[in-house]
Amino acid sequence: MTTIAKKIDALVRDVPDFPKPGIIFKDITPILQDAQVFKETIDAMANILRAENLRYVAGIESRGFVFASALATALGVGLVLLRKPGKLPWKTLKATYQLEYGTDAIEIHEDAVAQGDSVAIIDDLLATGGTATAAACLLRDAGADVKKILFAIELDFLQGRQKLIQAGFKNIESFVHY
Numbered sequence: 001m002t003t004i005a006k007k008i009d010a011l012v013r014d015v016p017d018f019p020k021p022g023i024i025f026k027d028i029t030p031i032l033q034d035a036q037v038f039k040e041t042i043d044a045m046a047n048i049l050r051a052e053n054l055r056y057v058a059g060i061e062s063r064g065f066v067f068a069s070a071l072a073t074a075l076g077v078g079l080v081l082l083r084k085p086g087k088l089p090w091k092t093l094k095a096t097y098q099l100e101y102g103t104d105a106i107e108i109h110e111d112a113v114a115q116g117d118s119v120a121i122i123d124d125l126l127a128t129g130g131t132a133t134a135a136a137c138l139l140r141d142a143g144a145d146v147k148k149i150l151f152a153i154e155l156d157f158l159q160g161r162q163k164l165i166q167a168g169f170k171n172i173e174s175f176v177h178y
Helices: 001-010 030-031 037-053 063-075 131-139 162-168
Strands: 012-018 023-025 056-062 078-082 094-100 102-109 120-126 145-154 172-178
Touching: 001 030, 001 037, 001 172, 030 037, 037 063, 037 120, 037 145, 037 172, 056 063, 056 131, 063 078, 063 120, 078 102, 078 131, 094 131, 102 131, 120 131, 120 162, 131 145, 131 162, 145 162, 162 172
Parallel strands: 056 078, 056 120, 120 145, 145 172
Antiparallel strands: 012 023, 094 102
């Protein structure tokens, strides 16, 4: 485990029965409250992405926004927001995906990316992979070249990485694995 992974792991707080009974929620807010560890996390993510020659980082609502906005600033690139339906004010493109209890969707502005724009997708945590896969497919379908998908934390037992790989995305990294 890398130094930053150890620091992240030490700060992640387990919250039992949130948002429903039987779930152990991995709370990243202690990372955000520790200025030094948050900075080191952003620096580590930036180091991974520097060679990708990105035009944008795309943050997945909502905790992904926190990481992606700091990362966009660190890299000197633009920020694309991937949001739940009805949250973006301009014309949007949408991807719908399956949940265990129904469907959900994610949107971007239709002019968020252009053909061939290099993009990295950022989120705090990879769980089942539904949202991340929908985000990656939406960006790809909009013409972007998804270079990397990067997470602070990955819940390996939920096999979200496999869903991304099955959709054709192989350049996936996470610092901490549970």
